[in-house]
Amino acid sequence: MISPKQLRRLVNISSHHTWLPSCACSMRLFLIRHGESVDNVAGVLRDSALTNHGAEQARHLSDYLADHRPPLTRIFSSTLQRAYKTASIVAAKQSTKDLTVSTVPYLIERNFGYYEGKNNRVRKGPHRDEHKKEAGYVEEESKDNLAVRADLFLDHHLLPMLHDEADFGGAAEHVVAIVSHGILLSSLWRRLLLRLGPKSVKVSREVIASRGQVVLAHLGGWSNTGFLELSIQDLDPQASPELAIVLPAVVPSSDAIAVTADSSSRNALDTASPPHLVAESSEPEMPIDQFDVVGVVSVPKDAIDPESSERDSPRLLEGYRTTILVVDGQQHLKGLKRQRGGIGRAEHDDKQQSMTAFFKRARKD
Numbered sequence: 071m072i073s074p075k076q077l078r079r080l081v082n083i084s085s086h087h088t089w090l091p092s093c094a095c096s097m098r099l100f101l102i103r104h105g106e107s108v109d110n111v112a113g114v115l116r117d118s119a120l121t122n123h124g125a126e127q128a129r130h131l132s133d134y135l136a137d138h139r140p141p142l143t144r145i146f147s148s149t150l151q152r153a154y155k156t157a158s159i160v161a162a163k164q165s166t167k168d169l170t171v172s173t174v175p176y177l178i179e180r181n182f183g184y185y186e187g188k189n190n191r192v193r194k195g196p197h198r199d200e201h202k203k204e205a206g207y208v209e210e211e212s213k214d215n216l217a218v219r220a221d222l223f224l225d226h227h228l229l230p231m232l233h234d235e236a237d238f239g240g241a242a243e244h245v246v247a248i249v250s251h252g253i254l255l256s257s258l259w260r261r262l263l264l265r266l267g268p269k270s271v272k273v274s275r276e277v278i279a280s281r282g283q284v285v286l287a288h289l290g291g292w293s294n295t296g297f298l299e300l301s302i303q304d305l306d307p308q309a310s311p312e313l314a315i316v317l318p319a320v321v322p323s324s325d326a327i328a329v330t331a332d333s334s335s336r337n338a339l340d341t342a343s344p345p346h347l348v349a350e351s352s353e354p355e356m357p358i359d360q361f362d363v364v365g366v367v368s369v370p371k372d373a374i375d376p377e378s379s380e381r382d383s384p385r386l387l388e389g390y391r392t393t394i395l396v397v398d399g400q401q402h403l404k405g406l407k408r409q410r411g412g413i414g415r416a417e418h419d420d421k422q423q424s425m426t427a428f429f430k431r432a433r434k435d
Contacts, residue, residue, distance in 0.1 A: 095232050096243040098140060099300040101255045102131070102160070103292035107152040110294065111415045113190045115182045117150040123414035124152070126406060127295040128159040134402035136163040140245045145169065146227065147249045148177040155418075156295065157249040171249075176223040177258075179251040180216060183208035216254060220261040229265075232302070232390070252292040259298060260287055267388040274395050281397060289397050299396035304389065 105124030109116045120128065135142070142164050147157035157171045184207045185193040201207060231244050250258070263271070263286060273284050289298065408414035 095234060096304060097232060097300075097302040098243055098245045099228075099302060100135075100139075100247040101259060101292075101298040101300075102156070102247055102249045103252050103255060103294060103296055104128075104148075104150075104153040104156040104249060105131075105159075106294040108415075108417050110152075114187065115185050115190055115193065116187045117152060117179070118417075120152055120155050120418045121415050122418045123408045124294060125155070125159065125418040126414075127403060128156045130402040130406055131156075131295045131297070132160045132163040135160060135247075136165070140243070141166045142169060142247050143245050144231070145171050145247045145249070146177065146223075147171050147173050148179065148251060148254070149173045149175050150178050150251070153177070153249045153251065157247070160247060160249070172227075174223060174227060176219040176227075177248065177250040177254060180253045181211035183210045185210065213257070216257040217261055220254070220258040223258065224261060224265070229387070232387070255292055255298070256289075259289065263287065265387050266392055267390070270387070270391045272391065272393045274393060277394055277397055284394070284397070289394075291398070293398055293400055293403075295403070296398040296400050297396065298394070299399060301393045301395055302387070302390050303393070304391075 105120045105127040107118045107120055107124055109118040110124070111121060142161070143166060145157055145161050145164075147154045154171060154173060161169050161171050182188075182193065184201055184204070228246070228248075231246070234244075248255075248258070271286060277284065292298075
């Protein structure tokens with residue numbers, strides 16, 4: 071029988087043994103929540119189409135990224151329609167040749183079990199114990215399963231790109247967008263945080279100035295089309311410590327570290343060892359019956375060892391520094407107003423013409 075700790079090692083090592091880096095690439099990373107959906111407005115826990123307002127949010131984000139950020143080299147999305155549509159709108163405005171949206175099932179929303187298709191008020195109401203007695207009751211997907219899904223995405227899709235020497239459109243760095251759901255994005259960020267070396271995480275002074283304090287493990291929620299922007303770079307020991315506030319990467323939830331603009335933390339970055347290689351595992355492959363199905367995603371059973379500390383997670387990004395540039399970025403939404411008369415909350419139809427597009431066309435005619 072494979073122990074939870076062995077299973078965790080297999081999940082991590084299985085994707086790492088092929089990483090044979092001949093270079094260390096940098097990355098600009100955007101973690102983006104989807105635009106407003108019909109069931110967001112209704113408070114129902116279910117996938118649904120974007121509203122007209124949600125599509126406008128996505129278009130504003132698309133314009134903002136195209137005008138103010140380097141061109142995307144990759145874009146990943148949840149397979150659910152509200153995330154995929156948002157990602158498609160963002161990708162359409164990019165100048166990168168042949169950029170397509172890569173859908174990854176690991177990025178889907180949390181499975182709410184019994185509460186799927188029900189209003190969130192029912193889930194948060196006082197009768198949860200009674201619900202558990204009903205026939206066919208199914209538990210919500212656990213935080214541990216969310217963490218495993220996040221790990222699988224990081225280890226199989228995102229992190230190998232840092233050691234990919236292949237040409238990516240002539241760009242100086244990978245510029246990657248991940249369009250998903252608030253709960254999953256929070257889990258993804260925390261699992262990435264666990265892989266960062268000590269004192270390798272910096273927070274830009276703009277973020278500190280605008281938010282007042284930052285708790286690394288809990289950066290806050292994602293607004294519709296809000297984004298977390300990160301810069302992952304080769305560790306440069308000559309970098310000036312005055313450019314940003316340096317924070318320890320791993321923050322235990324029971325002893326969270328809050329940093330304010332008045333913080334005296336001005337530590338220089340530690341010189342870390344280069345990214346280490348993980349040898350191919352000689353342990354046996356996991357049998358198929360070691361997996362549970364969560365929605366359309368297969369994840370290992372009990373992959374989280376309850377006795378192990380998250381501090382023991384492998385630091386796969388030693389040799390890099392990560393800077394938090396933007397938290398829940400909403401600059402693109404300035405000036406955007408919801409259409410009146412219920413139009414903004416209605417389901418978006420691609421065949422519909424926006425008022426802006428209509429008047430632009432009228433002027434041309």
